[in-house]
Amino acid sequence: MDPAKTEQPEPTVCHVVAMPYPGRSHINAMMNLCKLMASKTADILIGFVVTEEWLGFISSEPKPPAKIRFATVPNCIPSEVSRGKDFPGFMNAVNTKMEVHFEELLDRLQQPVKAIVADTHLVDYIPVYPIGPAIPYLELEEKNASIANSINGVNYLQWLDSQPPCSVLYISMGSFLSVSNAQMDEIIGVIRDSGVRSLWVSRGETGWSNDCSGDMSLVVPWCNQLKVLCHSSIGGFWTHCGWNSTLEAVFAGVPMLTYPIFWDQVPISKHIVEDWKIGWKVKKDVGVLTRREISELVKRFVDKKSDEMNAMRQRAKELQKSSRRAIAKGGSSDANLDAFIRNISEDHGH
Template structure:
């Protein structure tokens, strides 16, 4: 159910033109895309630690946030390394060559879009199925790391900075392995949605079954 057809639709790209102009100016695989979803977020204290940790890590980032952006301001050059936006075309952003990682709350749509784009993920679930989706990403698919350990109520900024720095380090062997696995899954995903692929075939069969039922009942 990934809206991959939107990748060839210029309408959504025009809505976030500046965002993509900024991404075009960044080195390949250098940007961490951060989105904690649109429904619930982490606690205020945890968000403050995340902000401080991301700034301390010195990584480039594109952050979707609807919060008070004054919390992101500081006496460093983080404004030059990052971009804050209230909205973006997430799937198109994840597929951009400058994006090298995805900090996600592990909603199902975001999880599938991350797999489709073939990017490793940092998981920061908040509630419900997001925890099982995080397990899928980290333990089963092995294409991501957890931000918070199971017994932690809050992750401190220095821990976040260390994790993010290592996660985005192009020379990190663990990162290289995650990227390799993510690209393998991306290839499987793309084959499944092609004509004749498993996902496309199952969807066609589902639609044909409904049509046949309607014909019989009429």
């Protein structure tokens, strides 16, 4: 049989380019969205654009589906390592220096681009599609992930398995800005002395890991946050109120202690505490919370017999149901994503 006669023409592929803002939480959210898009249809190819520096950062992470391919622009902006020292300057560089390199990349692509999915933090005078939340819930279905759950020889999910239900306070201050050394000293002291079980995520630049580790606490440089938040032993989340972290906590149905540090984290904290009523604020507008103040707040927060906390946990579970309805088949988030893919696929190639 002539092989040439049996070959099938390759299907027409809808080519999409994804451009996240060059920050950890934004890259994570965009990658989650791209994975969801790739899971919806076989006839899609996604070019995921990052700086050369960021490609180096994420090259050791699990590879995305084959339909998602990385592309890079030069390191024309300040390094991620130092961007916190001059954040306004970093943002200005992103909005003034990346555009020309991104356009050059588009010109080099052989396959026509049907759509550009851009982060709203980038200057982008084109229509915006309401898609989200981009929660990495597909990862919850992954099997045989025990190696990925081990850090420095310690499997943090197994450690959580050994803890009583709703007993562990998960603490993460985000991937960018952090609290002052004085306030961190107070937080460390009260958690260590309070008897509250805790799982901490430390980015590695602080020297307090040994002060917090012990039978009641575990400190790791990284974890699969959604898996942790959905674990039955987690009773609360001390968070900086980044949007990704907030949505993941809502998805998991976990109450929050809010510690906003900067920018949109302040109004997000308000949503959690005042609007949704699924958390308490653990930060003064001015000054440093004392060890006694934090201790009293944390102990009240993990009290399983508290009517106030039980009511808060119930509200968190109700919000969780709404979140999961949105991503379920036919839910608002699922329908919006289907509509977007259908819109860009209907006439691609014309």
